[in-house]
Structures are given as structure tokens and as C-alpha cells.
Amino acid sequence: MDNNRGSFLYLFLACGVAALGGLLFGFDTAVISGAEGPVAALFQLSEFMEGWIVASALVGCLFGAAVAGVLADRFGRKKTLLLAAVLFVLCSLGSAVPTQPWHLVVARIVGGMGIGIASMLSPMYIAEISPARLRGALVSTYQLAITVGIMMAYFSNCGLAYLAKHAPSFYVGPTVQWIFVDQVWRGMLLAGVLPAAVLFLLLFFVPESPRWLIKKGRGAAALEILGRINGPARAASEMDEIKQTLAQETGRFRELFTPKVRTALWIGMLLPFLSQVCGINVIIYYGPKVLEHAHISADVSLLWQVMFGTVNVAATLAAIFTVDKLGRKPLLLVGIAGVGLMLVLSGLMFALSAPPIAMIIVFACFLACFNFSYGPVCWIIIAEIFPTAIRGRAMSMCVFSLWAGCNLVALTFPAALSKYGAAWTFWLYAMTIPAALLLVLFRVPETKGKTLEQIEKTWAH
Numbered sequence: 001m002d003n004n005r006g007s008f009l010y011l012f013l014a015c016g017v018a019a020l021g022g023l024l025f026g027f028d029t030a031v032i033s034g035a036e037g038p039v040a041a042l043f044q045l046s047e048f049m050e051g052w053i054v055a056s057a058l059v060g061c062l063f064g065a066a067v068a069g070v071l072a073d074r075f076g077r078k079k080t081l082l083l084a085a086v087l088f089v090l091c092s093l094g095s096a097v098p099t100q101p102w103h104l105v106v107a108r109i110v111g112g113m114g115i116g117i118a119s120m121l122s123p124m125y126i127a128e129i130s131p132a133r134l135r136g137a138l139v140s141t142y143q144l145a146i147t148v149g150i151m152m153a154y155f156s157n158c159g160l161a162y163l164a165k166h167a168p169s170f171y172v173g174p175t176v177q178w179i180f181v182d183q184v185w186r187g188m189l190l191a192g193v194l195p196a197a198v199l200f201l202l203l204f205f206v207p208e209s210p211r212w213l214i215k216k217g218r219g220a221a222a223l224e225i226l227g228r229i230n231g232p233a234r235a236a237s238e239m240d241e242i243k244q245t246l247a248q249e250t251g252r253f254r255e256l257f258t259p260k261v262r263t264a265l266w267i268g269m270l271l272p273f274l275s276q277v278c279g280i281n282v283i284i285y286y287g288p289k290v291l292e293h294a295h296i297s298a299d300v301s302l303l304w305q306v307m308f309g310t311v312n313v314a315a316t317l318a319a320i321f322t323v324d325k326l327g328r329k330p331l332l333l334v335g336i337a338g339v340g341l342m343l344v345l346s347g348l349m350f351a352l353s354a355p356p357i358a359m360i361i362v363f364a365c366f367l368a369c370f371n372f373s374y375g376p377v378c379w380i381i382i383a384e385i386f387p388t389a390i391r392g393r394a395m396s397m398c399v400f401s402l403w404a405g406c407n408l409v410a411l412t413f414p415a416a417l418s419k420y421g422a423a424w425t426f427w428l429y430a431m432t433i434p435a436a437l438l439l440v441l442f443r444v445p446e447t448k449g450k451t452l453e454q455i456e457k458t459w460a461h
Contacts (some may be wrong), residue, residue: 003140010228011164012132014206015138016119018125019145021081021118023058024088026149027156029057029113033187033287033305034157042183043101047414054286055410056105057091060112060294068120068437069396076216077125077209079234080117085203087114095189096179102455104186111192120399124391127383128209130449136323136380144316149195150284151309156191158306159185179457211388212244214242230335238451245453255345255390264385267443274436275378276405278339279429280370282413283308283363289414293350293422294359310372315371316378327448328377332440335373342366343426350422374436378402384447387456 034056049095063421064084071080091111098104123142130138164184180187210229213222219239226235255263282290287308291301323331345362386394409429416425447455 003363004091005227011134011138014129015126015141017140017199017202018081018122018129018196020202021084021122022142022145023149023152024085024192024196024199025115025122026146026148027153028088028091028115028310029281030150030153030284031157031188031192032057033153033284034109034161035188036286037288038183038185039101039215040358041103045101047418049101049413051102051414053101053108055107055407057112057115058403058407058410060109060114061110061116062112062400062407063309064113064116064118065120065396065403066116066398067396068117068399069392069394071117071392072121072212073390073392074138076212077121077128077208078203081121081125082200082203084114084117084121085196085200087111087167089193089200092193092196095192096186098406111166116403119393119402120395123379124395125209126371127380127452128211128388128391129207129225129262132449132454134324136328136448137320139380139383140316140320140323140376142379143371144320145219146312146375147309147312147316147371147375150356151306151313152195153188153191154305157188158303160187160191176424210239211242213218214239215246215389219243241451241453242388243385245456255387256394261387261394263388263443264459265397267439268382268385268394269401270392270439271381271444272378272398272402273405274432274439275370275374276402277409277429278374278376278436279343279409279413279426280339280367280368281406281409282332282429283367286397286413289417290363290422291356291359293417294354294356296356296359300351306365307360308367311367312371315412319372319376320377322372323354323377323380324448327446329440329444329446332377332444333437335369335377336433336436336440338369339366339374340430342369343430343433347423347426348428350426358390381444381447384452385459388452 034362036050036054039045039053045053063073064087068080070409071083087110091107091114094107094110095104098107123139126139127135128144160180161184164181164187178186179190207225208221210222210225213219223235223239226238230238255261286303288301291304296304319331330447342362342365346359346366350361371409382395413425416428445455
């Protein structure tokens with residue numbers, strides 16, 4: 001092995017396993033889109049309860065994000081990700097058997113806690129283990145995994161719905177008949193148990209974050225991992241840089257509010273919040289309901305959601321190949337402006353009762369603009385800008401802010417759609433775009449090509 005280069009395969013596998021947390025995040029949040037309608041009909045839910053079924057996972061996300069930082073700083077990134085995987089498994093199993101709406105709410109809160117933990121830990125772990133020259137692309141694989149998980153949920157929902165309708169004789173046994181045919185939404189929610197179990201098993205084969213190991217005084221283990229990632233020649237110098245930076249940090253919670261970190265904290269909390277209140281998850285959580293307002297039937301809407309999932313993946317791949325070349329800020333500015341334009345056009349399409357295909361094109365462009373910029377770059381920024389000693393707790397606050405915005409949209413969308421109509425609902429989301437553009441233009445730093453320690457030193461100056 002070249003002394004100046006580490007093993008790309010080792011790095012890729014470690015980051016790939018961590019990114020599976022994003023896949024579970026995407027799958028568990030999107031899979032409810034296919035189950036939401038049948039669940040509402042079966043239990044005769046009110047609009048409030050319908051929103052609560054969807055948002056219950058997001059409430060769990062808030063709790064998961066709130067505790068993830070403390071757990072990660074104390075027990076390590078790897079062990080905390082293992083906890084998230086266990087919660088994903090419990091959620092999938094529990095979501096398949098409810099006989100009352102509150103049973104499903106409890107199961108989704110448990111899964112939401114796993115999502116909240118993984119949504120903080122996965123990008124942070126990837127950022128801490130990645131070389132500076134590849135960090136943007138590798139952290140973007142987390143967003144790619146989210147989009148793949150969303151697409152898997154759409155394919156799974158569509159496939160299970162088709163099989164239940166056209167090939168019921170394929171299944172045998174009353175329990176299987178109940179879960180996969182009579183009430184196929186149960187099978188949709190159960191499907192997440194397989195990727196969750198895979199994540200749990202693979203996590204035993206990835207290393208701990210070298211920066212966390214150094215923080216805990218386990219320098220020999222950290223040096224070995226750094227050597228495999230960056231090559232022996234670079235590992236020693238990087239380890240010295242990490243130690244010097246850690247020596248200047250207290251690691252206490254109050255350090256978050258010092259002048260050195262305060263600006264980073266405001267950026268890290270505002271940018272993710274604004275990324276969610278632009279309404280992106282309306283398409284993910286309530287896709288069939290939105291498309292119904294565009295005069296598209298429920299069966300056909302599931303097929304269109306598969307196409308939306310494909311657009312998400314393609315756009316995120318574009319971000320992976322450009323974010324370390326073009327930089328974080330240019331992608332954010334172009335993408336956020338595109339999201340704003342598509343939101344305005346979406347409202348206009350609804351107001352004019354445009355043909356369904358026009359709505360589909362606008363929604364696809366909306367998702368593309370979000371997923372090549374806003375989506376992946378938010379995760380990159382919040383994983384990069386904080387000191388190592390307090391990165392866990394700082395990212396907890398940022399991810400908590402993200403899920404707060406997500407909760408706000410999920411809880412209020414059904415009522416807003418009923419009261420204001422689709423056009424004004426999308427125009428309300430568009431009103432968040434100017435604030436996001438100003439934040440990126442004047443406050444978000446460009447971090448392309450810098451080590452985490454170099455980024456930290458820029459705040460000190």
C-alpha cells in the first residue's frame with residue numbers, strides 16, 4: 001500500500017455501512033405514504049389523528065436526536081448506531097400488528113428514535129472517518145442512502161399492493177394472509193425489518209471513529225485506523241493535529257455557547273430547519289394525497305412515487321460527484337433557488353388546475369433541486385463545522401432542529417391542505433426560501449477541501 005494513500009475499499013465499506021442508517025431513515029419515513037390511506041380508512045381517523053400517525057415517527061426522531069449526542073460522546077459512534085439498528089427492527093415488527101391506532105403510534109415513535117439517532121450519528125461518523133479531499137462526497141452518500149431507502153419504500157409499497165390485489169393465492173396461512181393480503185399496509189411496514197437486521201450485523205465489522213478514540217485516550221487504536229484510511233505517512237501527522245485541537249477544547253456543554261462556536265451553532269440549527277419547512281416531506285409522507293389533488297388515482301400515484309424516488313437518487317448522485325469540486329455554497333444557492341421556483345410553480349399549477357403530467361414534472365424538478373443541494377449539503381455542513389470534543393452534542397441540537405421543522409410540516413399539512421387548499425399551502429412553503437438564501441449567502445462558510453481541524457480553527461479567528 002502507498003504510504004501516502006490508505007485503503008479506499010476499507011474507507012468505502014466503513015462509510016457505506018454507516019450510510020445504511022440513512023437508508024433505514026429514508027425507508028421508515030417514506031413507507032408510511034403507502035400505508036397512510038388504508039390506515040386512515042380502517043380506523044376511520046380524523047384529520048388530526050391522520051397527521052399524528054404520520055408525525056409520530058417524527059416525535060420519536062426528536063427524542064432520538066436529543067439523546068444521540070450524549071450517547072455518542074460517552075459510548076462511541078459505533079455502539080450508538082447499533083442501538084439505532086435495534087430500534088429500527090422493533091419498529092418494523094411492532095408496526096405490522098396494531099389493532100388500535102395508538103399501537104401504531106407507539107411503534108412509530110420507537111422507530112423514530114432510531115431515525116433520530118441514525119440521522120445524527122451516520123453523517124457525523126462518515127465525516128470523522130473521511131479524508132478532507134473526499135469528505136463531501138462520502139457524507140453525501142448518506143443522503144444518497146436516504147433517497148435509495150425512499151425509493152425502496154416506494155417499490156416495496158407498489159409491489160406489495162400489486163401482489164395483494166392480483167396474486168393473493170401466492171400467500172399461505174392466516175397470519176400471512178392478514179398481513180400481506182387482507183391488510184397489506186401491515187406488510188408494507190413490516191418490510192423494513194430486513195434492512196434493519198442487515199445494518200445491525202454489518203456494524204460489528206466497521207471501526208470506531210478515530211477522533212472519538214483519540215478523545216478517549218486510545219491513541220494506538222486510532223492510529224491504526226487512520227493509517228488504513230490515509231496511509232501510514234499521513235496518519236501520524238493527522239493524529240498530532242487532532243490531539244492539538246482536542247487539547248484546546250473542554251468538551252463541556254457550555255462550550256457550545258462560546259463566541260468560537262456560537263455562530264456555527266446558529267448556522268447548524270437554522271439551515272436544517274429551513275430545509276424541512278420548505279415542504280420537501282409533503283411529497284414523501286403525503287405523496288398519494290397530494291397527487292389526488294392533482295386528479296391522479298391512488299393506484300397510479302404509487303407508480304409515480306417510484307419515479308420520484310428515482311429522481312431523488314439521480315439528483316443525489318449528481319451532488320456526490322460535484323460537491324467536492326464546486327463547493328458547498330454554490331450547490332446550496334443554486335439548489336435552494338430552484339426549490340423556491342418549483343414551490344411557486346406547484347402552487348400555480350394547483351391554482352390553474354393544470355394537467356396532471358404538468359404537476360408530475362414540477363414535483364420531479366422540486367425533488368431534483370432539493371436532492372442535489374439542500375438535502376445532502378445540509379448534512380455535510382452540520383457534520384463539518386463543530387469541534388470534535390462537542391460535535392456529538394452540537395449535532396444533536398442541529399438534528400433536533402431539523403426534526404422539529406419536519407414535525408411542523410407533517411402535523412400541519414393535512415389541516416393546511418383542508419383549510420387553504422393546495423396552491424396556498426405550497427406558496428406558504430415558498431416563503432421560507434428567501435431566509436435560506438440569505439443565510440447561505442452571508443453566514444455559511446465554504447469548507448471544501450479543509451480538514452475538520454482546519455475548519456475549527458477558522459471559527460477561532
